Amino acid sequence: MQNTLVLILFCLLSGKLLAADPVKYEKADKQVLENVFEALKTKKEASTAELVVATGMQFLNTPYVAHTLESEKEELIINLRELDCTTFAENCLAIARTIKSGQPTFENFTNELQQLRYRHGKIEEYPSRLHYFSDWIYENAQNGAIKDVTQQVCNTPFPLQVDFMSTHPDSYKQLKQNSAWIEEMKAIEAAISQRTMYYVPVEKVEEVEDQLKSGDIIGITTSVKGLDMTHVGILIKVNGRIHLMHASSKLMKVVISEEPLSEYLKGGKSNTGIMVARP
Template identity: 45%
Template sequence: MKIVLILLLGIFLTVVLPVNAQKRNPVLENGLSFLGTPYVAYTLEESEEETLVVNSNGVDCMTFVEYVLAMSLCPPQKKDIEGVEFRKYLRQIRYRDGKMEGYTSRLHYVSDWINDNIRKGLIEDVTTVYSSFMDTLSLSYMSTQAKSYKQLNRSPENVSKMLEYEKALSGQTIHWIPKKEIPAEGFSWIENGDIITITTTVPGLDSSHIGIAVYVKEKLHLLHASSVKGKVVVEEIPLSKQLDRNKNMSGIRVLRMKKTGIPSSPPPDSLK
Protein backbone atom coordinates (compact mmCIF):
# COMPACT_ATOMS: atom_id res chain seq x y z
CA MET A 1 0.00 0.00 0.00
CA LYS A 2 2.83 2.39 0.89
CA ILE A 3 4.48 1.78 -2.50
CA VAL A 4 1.18 2.46 -4.29
CA LEU A 5 0.75 5.77 -2.43
CA ILE A 6 4.29 6.83 -3.30
CA LEU A 7 3.69 6.03 -6.98
CA LEU A 8 0.41 7.96 -6.95
CA LEU A 9 2.13 10.92 -5.32
CA GLY A 10 4.79 10.88 -8.02
CA ILE A 11 2.17 10.83 -10.76
CA PHE A 12 0.28 13.70 -9.12
CA LEU A 13 3.39 15.85 -8.81
CA THR A 14 4.63 15.30 -12.37
CA VAL A 15 1.41 15.05 -14.39
CA VAL A 16 -1.42 16.94 -12.69
CA LEU A 17 0.46 19.90 -11.25
CA PRO A 18 1.78 22.68 -13.50
CA VAL A 19 5.51 22.99 -14.17
CA ASN A 20 6.10 25.70 -11.56
CA ALA A 21 4.60 23.43 -8.90
CA GLN A 22 7.21 20.74 -9.47
CA LYS A 23 9.86 22.65 -7.54
CA ARG A 24 10.56 20.95 -4.25
CA ASN A 25 8.01 22.11 -1.69
CA PRO A 26 8.02 20.20 1.60
CA VAL A 27 4.61 21.45 2.74
CA LEU A 28 2.92 20.33 -0.48
CA GLU A 29 4.81 17.04 -0.63
CA ASN A 30 4.07 16.18 2.99
CA GLY A 31 0.45 17.23 2.56
CA LEU A 32 -0.02 15.00 -0.48
CA SER A 33 1.40 12.07 1.49
CA PHE A 34 -1.80 12.20 3.59
CA LEU A 35 -4.13 11.75 0.59
CA GLY A 36 -6.83 9.23 1.49
CA THR A 37 -6.25 9.47 5.25
CA PRO A 38 -9.69 9.20 6.95
CA TYR A 39 -11.34 12.32 8.31
CA VAL A 40 -11.85 11.85 12.05
CA ALA A 41 -13.14 14.66 14.25
CA TYR A 42 -12.28 15.32 17.91
CA THR A 43 -9.10 13.24 18.03
CA LEU A 44 -7.62 15.80 20.45
CA GLU A 45 -10.56 15.54 22.85
CA GLU A 46 -10.36 11.85 23.76
CA SER A 47 -8.22 12.16 26.90
CA GLU A 48 -9.40 13.66 30.19
CA GLU A 49 -6.01 15.34 30.53
CA GLU A 50 -4.39 17.43 27.82
CA THR A 51 -1.76 15.32 26.04
CA LEU A 52 0.23 15.74 22.84
CA VAL A 53 -2.00 13.65 20.58
CA VAL A 54 -0.48 12.27 17.38
CA ASN A 55 -2.88 10.27 15.22
CA SER A 56 -1.83 9.78 11.61
CA ASN A 57 -4.68 7.30 11.06
CA GLY A 58 -7.35 9.99 11.31
CA VAL A 59 -7.21 13.77 10.95
CA ASP A 60 -9.48 16.78 10.91
CA CYS A 61 -8.70 19.93 8.96
CA MET A 62 -6.59 21.44 11.76
CA THR A 63 -4.63 18.37 12.84
CA PHE A 64 -3.88 17.64 9.18
CA VAL A 65 -2.28 21.07 8.71
CA GLU A 66 -0.45 20.85 12.05
CA TYR A 67 1.04 17.45 11.20
CA VAL A 68 2.09 18.63 7.75
CA LEU A 69 3.67 21.81 9.11
CA ALA A 70 5.53 19.90 11.83
CA MET A 71 6.85 17.39 9.28
CA SER A 72 7.93 20.21 6.97
CA LEU A 73 9.83 22.04 9.70
CA CYS A 74 11.77 18.90 10.61
CA PRO A 75 15.01 18.01 8.82
CA PRO A 76 14.06 15.53 6.03
CA GLN A 77 15.71 12.61 7.82
CA LYS A 78 13.86 13.38 11.08
CA LYS A 79 10.27 14.00 9.95
CA ASP A 80 8.96 10.62 11.18
CA ILE A 81 5.57 11.36 12.73
CA GLU A 82 6.45 9.20 15.74
CA GLY A 83 9.87 10.80 16.20
CA VAL A 84 11.14 13.20 18.86
CA GLU A 85 11.84 16.03 16.40
CA PHE A 86 8.33 15.88 14.97
CA ARG A 87 6.75 15.96 18.42
CA LYS A 88 8.91 18.92 19.40
CA TYR A 89 7.64 20.96 16.47
CA LEU A 90 4.05 19.79 16.91
CA ARG A 91 4.06 21.00 20.52
CA GLN A 92 5.45 24.34 19.38
CA ILE A 93 2.76 24.68 16.71
CA ARG A 94 -0.26 23.53 18.70
CA TYR A 95 0.25 25.27 22.04
CA ARG A 96 0.59 28.85 23.19
CA ASP A 97 4.29 29.68 23.49
CA GLY A 98 4.94 25.98 22.79
CA LYS A 99 3.93 25.05 26.34
CA MET A 100 1.31 22.37 26.96
CA GLU A 101 -0.39 23.56 30.14
CA GLY A 102 -3.92 22.24 29.95
CA TYR A 103 -6.83 22.59 27.55
CA THR A 104 -6.77 26.37 27.24
CA SER A 105 -3.06 26.42 26.37
CA ARG A 106 -4.04 24.82 23.05
CA LEU A 107 -4.52 27.40 20.30
CA HIS A 108 -8.20 26.84 19.54
CA TYR A 109 -9.00 29.97 17.53
CA VAL A 110 -7.24 30.10 14.18
CA SER A 111 -6.36 33.77 14.67
CA ASP A 112 -4.70 32.89 17.98
CA TRP A 113 -2.88 30.01 16.24
CA ILE A 114 -1.67 32.38 13.53
CA ASN A 115 -0.51 35.09 15.95
CA ASP A 116 1.34 32.66 18.17
CA ASN A 117 3.09 30.81 15.35
CA ILE A 118 4.13 34.10 13.77
CA ARG A 119 5.66 35.15 17.10
CA LYS A 120 7.52 31.85 17.24
CA GLY A 121 8.90 32.44 13.74
CA LEU A 122 7.29 29.34 12.22
CA ILE A 123 4.93 31.00 9.74
CA GLU A 124 4.18 34.38 8.20
CA ASP A 125 0.89 35.96 7.20
CA VAL A 126 1.35 36.60 3.49
CA THR A 127 -2.06 38.29 3.27
CA THR A 128 -0.74 41.33 5.13
CA VAL A 129 1.71 41.98 2.28
CA TYR A 130 -0.68 41.62 -0.63
CA SER A 131 -4.20 42.53 0.51
CA SER A 132 -5.58 45.79 1.87
CA PHE A 133 -8.91 44.23 2.84
CA MET A 134 -9.17 44.32 6.62
CA ASP A 135 -11.59 43.10 9.27
CA THR A 136 -11.88 43.37 13.04
CA LEU A 137 -12.06 40.21 15.14
CA SER A 138 -14.98 39.66 17.49
CA LEU A 139 -14.62 36.27 19.16
CA SER A 140 -17.03 34.65 21.60
CA TYR A 141 -18.03 31.33 20.07
CA MET A 142 -16.33 28.92 22.46
CA SER A 143 -17.29 30.67 25.69
CA THR A 144 -20.91 31.11 24.59
CA GLN A 145 -21.11 27.52 23.29
CA ALA A 146 -19.28 26.01 26.28
CA LYS A 147 -21.74 23.12 26.58
CA SER A 148 -20.55 21.88 23.18
CA TYR A 149 -17.00 21.39 24.52
CA LYS A 150 -16.67 18.84 27.29
CA GLN A 151 -13.47 20.42 28.65
CA LEU A 152 -15.32 23.73 28.98
CA ASN A 153 -18.65 22.31 30.07
CA ARG A 154 -17.14 20.65 33.12
CA SER A 155 -14.72 23.44 34.03
CA PRO A 156 -15.82 27.01 34.82
CA GLU A 157 -12.12 27.84 35.17
CA ASN A 158 -11.48 26.82 31.56
CA VAL A 159 -14.44 28.91 30.40
CA SER A 160 -13.06 31.90 32.29
CA LYS A 161 -9.62 31.49 30.69
CA MET A 162 -11.14 31.06 27.24
CA LEU A 163 -13.15 34.24 27.75
CA GLU A 164 -9.92 36.09 28.58
CA TYR A 165 -8.30 34.91 25.34
CA GLU A 166 -11.39 35.86 23.35
CA LYS A 167 -11.35 39.37 24.82
CA ALA A 168 -7.63 39.73 24.08
CA LEU A 169 -8.15 38.72 20.43
CA SER A 170 -11.33 40.73 19.88
CA GLY A 171 -10.64 44.16 18.44
CA GLN A 172 -7.54 43.01 16.57
CA THR A 173 -7.53 43.78 12.85
CA ILE A 174 -6.62 41.17 10.25
CA HIS A 175 -5.90 41.23 6.53
CA TRP A 176 -8.06 38.89 4.46
CA ILE A 177 -9.45 38.41 0.94
CA PRO A 178 -13.24 38.34 0.42
CA LYS A 179 -14.31 35.37 -1.68
CA LYS A 180 -15.78 37.59 -4.41
CA GLU A 181 -12.24 38.88 -5.06
CA ILE A 182 -10.71 35.42 -5.61
CA PRO A 183 -10.45 34.21 -9.23
CA ALA A 184 -10.33 30.52 -10.11
CA GLU A 185 -6.67 30.99 -11.05
CA GLY A 186 -5.82 32.32 -7.59
CA PHE A 187 -3.02 34.89 -7.44
CA SER A 188 0.61 34.68 -8.52
CA TRP A 189 1.66 35.38 -4.94
CA ILE A 190 -0.25 32.39 -3.54
CA GLU A 191 2.15 29.47 -3.83
CA ASN A 192 1.75 25.72 -3.76
CA GLY A 193 2.10 24.67 -0.12
CA ASP A 194 0.76 27.90 1.36
CA ILE A 195 -1.68 27.41 4.22
CA ILE A 196 -5.18 28.69 3.47
CA THR A 197 -7.52 29.51 6.34
CA ILE A 198 -11.15 30.09 5.44
CA THR A 199 -12.90 32.91 7.25
CA THR A 200 -16.52 32.55 8.29
CA THR A 201 -19.72 34.52 8.75
CA VAL A 202 -20.62 32.48 11.86
CA PRO A 203 -21.05 34.99 14.72
CA GLY A 204 -18.24 34.92 17.28
CA LEU A 205 -15.96 32.77 15.13
CA ASP A 206 -13.02 33.75 12.94
CA SER A 207 -12.36 30.71 10.78
CA SER A 208 -14.25 27.54 9.92
CA HIS A 209 -11.74 25.57 7.84
CA ILE A 210 -8.08 25.27 6.91
CA GLY A 211 -6.09 23.51 4.21
CA ILE A 212 -3.15 23.77 1.82
CA ALA A 213 -2.94 25.58 -1.52
CA VAL A 214 -2.32 23.45 -4.59
CA TYR A 215 -2.57 24.46 -8.24
CA VAL A 216 -4.21 21.93 -10.55
CA LYS A 217 -4.27 22.74 -14.28
CA GLU A 218 -3.52 26.39 -13.43
CA LYS A 219 -6.47 26.69 -11.02
CA LEU A 220 -6.12 27.18 -7.27
CA HIS A 221 -7.51 24.22 -5.32
CA LEU A 222 -7.51 23.19 -1.66
CA LEU A 223 -5.74 20.12 -0.30
CA HIS A 224 -7.60 19.43 2.93
CA ALA A 225 -9.18 16.99 5.34
CA SER A 226 -12.77 17.03 4.10
CA SER A 227 -15.62 16.08 6.42
CA VAL A 228 -17.89 15.80 3.36
CA LYS A 229 -15.55 13.42 1.47
CA GLY A 230 -14.55 11.68 4.71
CA LYS A 231 -10.82 11.83 3.95
CA VAL A 232 -7.91 14.01 2.86
CA VAL A 233 -8.45 15.08 -0.74
CA VAL A 234 -7.51 17.64 -3.33
CA GLU A 235 -10.86 19.35 -3.86
CA GLU A 236 -12.05 18.69 -7.41
CA ILE A 237 -13.35 22.23 -7.92
CA PRO A 238 -11.27 25.42 -7.64
CA LEU A 239 -11.18 27.14 -4.27
CA SER A 240 -13.20 30.06 -5.65
CA LYS A 241 -16.13 27.75 -6.44
CA GLN A 242 -15.74 25.90 -3.15
CA LEU A 243 -16.16 29.20 -1.30
CA ASP A 244 -19.10 30.29 -3.46
CA ARG A 245 -20.98 27.09 -2.67
CA ASN A 246 -20.81 27.64 1.09
CA LYS A 247 -22.65 30.70 2.37
CA ASN A 248 -20.82 30.56 5.72
CA MET A 249 -17.41 30.84 4.05
CA SER A 250 -16.58 34.51 3.58
CA GLY A 251 -12.99 34.54 2.31
CA ILE A 252 -9.43 33.48 3.06
CA ARG A 253 -6.18 34.30 4.80
CA VAL A 254 -2.88 33.02 3.36
CA LEU A 255 0.02 31.83 5.49
CA ARG A 256 3.43 30.45 4.60
CA MET A 257 5.97 28.34 6.44
CA LYS A 258 8.71 30.79 7.39
CA LYS A 259 11.58 28.83 5.83
CA THR A 260 10.34 29.55 2.30
CA GLY A 261 10.29 33.35 2.57
CA ILE A 262 8.22 35.75 0.45
CA PRO A 263 9.06 38.22 -2.33
CA SER A 264 10.23 41.63 -1.13
CA SER A 265 7.72 43.53 -3.29
CA PRO A 266 4.14 42.69 -4.38
CA PRO A 267 3.54 41.58 -7.99
CA PRO A 268 0.99 43.40 -10.23
CA ASP A 269 -2.06 41.40 -9.06
CA SER A 270 -1.64 42.46 -5.44
CA LEU A 271 -4.87 43.59 -3.80
CA LYS A 272 -3.22 46.63 -2.23
Protein backbone atom coordinates in the same frame (compact mmCIF):
# COMPACT_ATOMS: atom_id res chain seq x y z
CA MET B 1 -2.54 -0.82 21.66
CA GLN B 2 -2.20 2.78 22.65
CA ASN B 3 1.00 3.98 24.25
CA THR B 4 1.43 6.98 26.45
CA LEU B 5 5.09 7.84 26.47
CA VAL B 6 6.94 10.66 28.13
CA LEU B 7 9.44 11.81 25.55
CA ILE B 8 12.25 14.13 26.54
CA LEU B 9 11.92 16.83 23.94
CA PHE B 10 15.17 18.66 23.42
CA CYS B 11 14.96 21.90 21.50
CA LEU B 12 17.13 24.97 21.82
CA LEU B 13 14.84 27.97 21.99
CA SER B 14 16.51 31.12 23.21
CA GLY B 15 19.14 28.95 24.84
CA LYS B 16 16.62 26.98 26.88
CA LEU B 17 15.60 23.34 26.79
CA LEU B 18 11.94 22.41 26.73
CA ALA B 19 10.65 20.36 29.65
CA ALA B 20 9.33 16.86 29.11
CA ASP B 21 5.64 16.58 28.21
CA PRO B 22 3.49 13.47 27.77
CA VAL B 23 2.93 12.32 24.19
CA LYS B 24 0.03 10.01 23.36
CA TYR B 25 0.15 7.91 20.21
CA GLU B 26 -0.25 4.44 18.76
CA LYS B 27 2.48 2.38 17.15
CA ALA B 28 0.69 2.80 13.82
CA ASP B 29 1.14 6.59 14.03
CA LYS B 30 4.88 6.21 14.37
CA GLN B 31 4.88 3.85 11.39
CA VAL B 32 2.92 6.33 9.29
CA LEU B 33 5.46 9.03 10.13
CA GLU B 34 8.41 6.77 9.28
CA ASN B 35 6.73 5.92 5.96
CA VAL B 36 6.38 9.61 5.12
CA PHE B 37 9.99 10.29 6.05
CA GLU B 38 11.08 7.41 3.80
CA ALA B 39 8.91 8.58 0.89
CA LEU B 40 10.30 12.12 1.08
CA LYS B 41 13.91 11.33 1.90
CA THR B 42 15.07 12.61 -1.50
CA LYS B 43 13.30 15.94 -1.01
CA LYS B 44 15.29 17.30 1.93
CA GLU B 45 16.59 20.16 -0.24
CA ALA B 46 13.04 21.27 -1.12
CA SER B 47 11.54 24.37 0.46
CA THR B 48 9.31 24.00 3.51
CA ALA B 49 6.28 24.95 1.38
CA GLU B 50 7.15 22.26 -1.17
CA LEU B 51 7.53 19.75 1.64
CA VAL B 52 4.13 20.74 3.07
CA VAL B 53 2.53 19.89 -0.28
CA ALA B 54 4.53 16.68 -0.70
CA THR B 55 3.56 15.62 2.83
CA GLY B 56 -0.08 16.40 2.17
CA MET B 57 -0.01 14.18 -0.90
CA GLN B 58 1.14 11.30 1.32
CA PHE B 59 -2.06 11.68 3.35
CA LEU B 60 -4.54 11.70 0.46
CA ASN B 61 -7.54 9.46 1.25
CA THR B 62 -6.70 9.36 4.97
CA PRO B 63 -10.06 9.19 6.82
CA TYR B 64 -11.58 12.37 8.18
CA VAL B 65 -12.33 12.05 11.90
CA ALA B 66 -13.28 14.97 14.14
CA HIS B 67 -12.33 15.55 17.79
CA THR B 68 -9.22 13.37 17.79
CA LEU B 69 -7.41 15.77 20.14
CA GLU B 70 -9.96 15.59 22.92
CA SER B 71 -8.99 13.62 26.05
CA GLU B 72 -9.55 13.85 29.78
CA LYS B 73 -6.07 15.27 30.30
CA GLU B 74 -4.54 17.81 27.93
CA GLU B 75 -1.55 16.17 26.30
CA LEU B 76 0.15 16.09 22.93
CA ILE B 77 -1.90 13.66 20.87
CA ILE B 78 -0.38 12.21 17.72
CA ASN B 79 -2.95 10.71 15.36
CA LEU B 80 -1.75 10.37 11.76
CA ARG B 81 -4.32 7.67 10.94
CA GLU B 82 -7.33 9.97 11.27
CA LEU B 83 -7.32 13.69 10.49
CA ASP B 84 -9.58 16.71 10.63
CA CYS B 85 -8.95 19.87 8.64
CA THR B 86 -6.74 21.51 11.26
CA THR B 87 -4.74 18.45 12.29
CA PHE B 88 -4.12 17.66 8.60
CA ALA B 89 -2.55 21.07 7.90
CA GLU B 90 -0.79 21.21 11.27
CA ASN B 91 0.76 17.75 10.95
CA CYS B 92 1.89 18.43 7.38
CA LEU B 93 3.68 21.59 8.48
CA ALA B 94 5.24 19.85 11.50
CA ILE B 95 6.50 16.99 9.31
CA ALA B 96 7.82 19.41 6.68
CA ARG B 97 9.69 21.40 9.31
CA THR B 98 11.11 18.20 10.80
CA ILE B 99 12.43 17.06 7.42
CA LYS B 100 13.81 20.53 6.73
CA SER B 101 15.69 20.45 10.05
CA GLY B 102 17.81 17.60 8.71
CA GLN B 103 16.90 15.39 11.67
CA PRO B 104 13.71 13.52 10.73
CA THR B 105 12.95 11.66 13.96
CA PHE B 106 9.74 11.01 15.86
CA GLU B 107 11.00 13.04 18.81
CA ASN B 108 11.79 16.08 16.65
CA PHE B 109 8.39 15.79 14.98
CA THR B 110 6.58 15.81 18.32
CA ASN B 111 8.53 18.89 19.33
CA GLU B 112 7.59 20.70 16.11
CA LEU B 113 3.95 19.74 16.53
CA GLN B 114 3.80 20.93 20.12
CA GLN B 115 5.32 24.27 19.13
CA LEU B 116 2.62 24.72 16.48
CA ARG B 117 -0.37 23.52 18.49
CA TYR B 118 0.14 25.25 21.83
CA ARG B 119 0.62 28.86 22.90
CA HIS B 120 4.37 29.44 23.34
CA GLY B 121 4.82 25.68 22.80
CA LYS B 122 3.70 24.93 26.36
CA ILE B 123 0.97 22.49 27.34
CA GLU B 124 -0.88 24.08 30.24
CA GLU B 125 -4.33 22.50 30.26
CA TYR B 126 -7.08 22.88 27.65
CA PRO B 127 -6.98 26.70 27.16
CA SER B 128 -3.28 26.60 26.18
CA ARG B 129 -4.17 24.91 22.89
CA LEU B 130 -4.63 27.31 19.94
CA HIS B 131 -8.32 26.66 19.36
CA TYR B 132 -9.08 29.66 17.10
CA PHE B 133 -7.22 29.47 13.80
CA SER B 134 -6.59 33.21 13.66
CA ASP B 135 -4.81 32.72 17.00
CA TRP B 136 -2.88 29.80 15.48
CA ILE B 137 -1.74 32.05 12.62
CA TYR B 138 -0.85 34.92 14.94
CA GLU B 139 1.14 32.81 17.41
CA ASN B 140 2.98 30.83 14.75
CA ALA B 141 3.86 34.03 12.90
CA GLN B 142 5.30 35.30 16.18
CA ASN B 143 7.46 32.19 16.61
CA GLY B 144 8.61 32.21 13.00
CA ALA B 145 7.00 28.96 11.87
CA ILE B 146 4.93 30.80 9.23
CA LYS B 147 4.42 34.28 7.85
CA ASP B 148 0.97 35.85 7.82
CA VAL B 149 1.00 37.19 4.25
CA THR B 150 -2.70 38.02 4.11
CA GLN B 151 -2.25 41.78 4.27
CA GLN B 152 0.26 41.83 1.43
CA VAL B 153 -2.10 39.71 -0.67
CA CYS B 154 -5.17 41.81 0.08
CA ASN B 155 -5.16 44.78 2.45
CA THR B 156 -8.68 44.23 3.80
CA PRO B 157 -9.15 44.30 7.60
CA PHE B 158 -11.04 41.33 9.02
CA PRO B 159 -13.81 42.00 11.58
CA LEU B 160 -12.22 39.81 14.24
CA GLN B 161 -14.60 39.24 17.15
CA VAL B 162 -14.46 35.81 18.75
CA ASP B 163 -16.42 34.51 21.73
CA PHE B 164 -18.04 31.31 20.46
CA MET B 165 -16.28 28.93 22.84
CA SER B 166 -17.04 30.89 26.01
CA THR B 167 -20.64 31.54 24.97
CA HIS B 168 -21.26 27.92 23.91
CA PRO B 169 -19.44 25.94 26.63
CA ASP B 170 -21.88 23.03 26.36
CA SER B 171 -20.44 22.37 22.89
CA TYR B 172 -17.01 21.68 24.41
CA LYS B 173 -16.71 18.82 26.89
CA GLN B 174 -13.75 20.35 28.71
CA LEU B 175 -15.42 23.73 29.17
CA LYS B 176 -18.66 22.13 30.25
CA GLN B 177 -16.78 20.30 33.00
CA ASN B 178 -14.57 23.19 34.14
CA SER B 179 -16.12 26.64 34.56
CA ALA B 180 -12.72 28.18 35.40
CA TRP B 181 -11.55 27.40 31.87
CA ILE B 182 -14.53 29.31 30.48
CA GLU B 183 -13.18 32.42 32.17
CA GLU B 184 -9.70 31.70 30.78
CA MET B 185 -11.16 31.35 27.30
CA LYS B 186 -13.00 34.67 27.70
CA ALA B 187 -9.69 36.38 28.41
CA ILE B 188 -8.04 34.67 25.44
CA GLU B 189 -10.94 35.61 23.17
CA ALA B 190 -10.76 39.24 24.34
CA ALA B 191 -7.05 39.34 23.48
CA ILE B 192 -7.65 37.81 20.04
CA SER B 193 -10.46 40.27 19.33
CA GLN B 194 -8.14 43.23 20.02
CA ARG B 195 -5.83 42.27 17.15
CA THR B 196 -5.86 43.78 13.69
CA MET B 197 -5.81 40.99 11.13
CA TYR B 198 -6.64 40.85 7.44
CA TYR B 199 -8.43 38.55 5.01
CA VAL B 200 -9.05 38.06 1.32
CA PRO B 201 -12.80 38.35 0.69
CA VAL B 202 -14.33 35.53 -1.36
CA GLU B 203 -15.04 37.83 -4.29
CA LYS B 204 -11.36 38.85 -4.51
CA VAL B 205 -9.73 35.40 -4.27
CA GLU B 206 -9.63 34.77 -8.02
CA GLU B 207 -8.30 38.29 -8.61
CA VAL B 208 -5.31 37.71 -6.31
CA GLU B 209 -4.80 34.04 -7.17
CA ASP B 210 -1.41 34.75 -8.73
CA GLN B 211 -0.20 35.84 -5.28
CA LEU B 212 -1.21 32.56 -3.65
CA LYS B 213 1.33 29.73 -3.63
CA SER B 214 1.39 25.98 -3.34
CA GLY B 215 2.10 25.15 0.28
CA ASP B 216 0.27 28.15 1.71
CA ILE B 217 -1.94 27.14 4.63
CA ILE B 218 -5.28 28.91 4.63
CA GLY B 219 -8.09 29.37 7.11
CA ILE B 220 -11.54 29.98 5.63
CA THR B 221 -13.19 32.89 7.40
CA THR B 222 -16.84 32.69 8.36
CA SER B 223 -19.92 34.79 8.95
CA VAL B 224 -20.89 32.61 11.92
CA LYS B 225 -21.13 34.92 14.93
CA GLY B 226 -18.33 34.49 17.43
CA LEU B 227 -16.09 32.40 15.16
CA ASP B 228 -13.17 33.43 12.97
CA MET B 229 -12.80 30.40 10.69
CA THR B 230 -14.54 27.12 10.10
CA HIS B 231 -12.17 25.27 7.78
CA VAL B 232 -8.45 24.91 7.12
CA GLY B 233 -6.45 23.52 4.21
CA ILE B 234 -3.30 23.60 2.11
CA LEU B 235 -3.11 25.28 -1.29
CA ILE B 236 -1.85 23.29 -4.25
CA LYS B 237 -1.50 24.27 -7.90
CA VAL B 238 -3.30 21.97 -10.34
CA ASN B 239 -3.12 22.67 -14.08
CA GLY B 240 -2.14 26.26 -13.45
CA ARG B 241 -4.92 27.00 -10.92
CA ILE B 242 -4.87 27.09 -7.11
CA HIS B 243 -6.91 24.30 -5.52
CA LEU B 244 -7.48 23.24 -1.89
CA MET B 245 -5.99 20.08 -0.38
CA HIS B 246 -7.89 19.38 2.83
CA ALA B 247 -9.50 16.88 5.16
CA SER B 248 -13.09 17.07 3.99
CA SER B 249 -15.94 16.42 6.41
CA LYS B 250 -18.25 16.03 3.42
CA LEU B 251 -16.18 13.41 1.60
CA MET B 252 -14.83 12.01 4.90
CA LYS B 253 -11.21 11.87 3.73
CA VAL B 254 -8.26 13.98 2.64
CA VAL B 255 -8.81 15.20 -0.93
CA ILE B 256 -7.85 17.87 -3.44
CA SER B 257 -10.81 20.00 -4.45
CA GLU B 258 -12.10 19.33 -7.96
CA GLU B 259 -12.68 23.03 -8.55
CA PRO B 260 -10.22 25.90 -8.06
CA LEU B 261 -10.18 27.54 -4.62
CA SER B 262 -12.18 30.58 -5.75
CA GLU B 263 -15.03 28.34 -6.91
CA TYR B 264 -14.78 26.03 -3.91
CA LEU B 265 -15.25 28.97 -1.54
CA LYS B 266 -18.45 30.06 -3.26
CA GLY B 267 -19.97 26.70 -2.38
CA GLY B 268 -20.18 27.49 1.34
CA LYS B 269 -22.88 29.94 2.42
CA SER B 270 -20.97 31.10 5.51
CA ASN B 271 -17.59 31.41 3.78
CA THR B 272 -16.46 35.04 3.68
CA GLY B 273 -12.83 34.71 2.59
CA ILE B 274 -9.42 33.39 3.60
CA MET B 275 -6.41 34.18 5.76
CA VAL B 276 -3.06 33.02 4.36
CA ALA B 277 -0.18 31.55 6.36
CA ARG B 278 3.01 30.94 4.38
CA PRO B 279 5.61 28.41 5.64
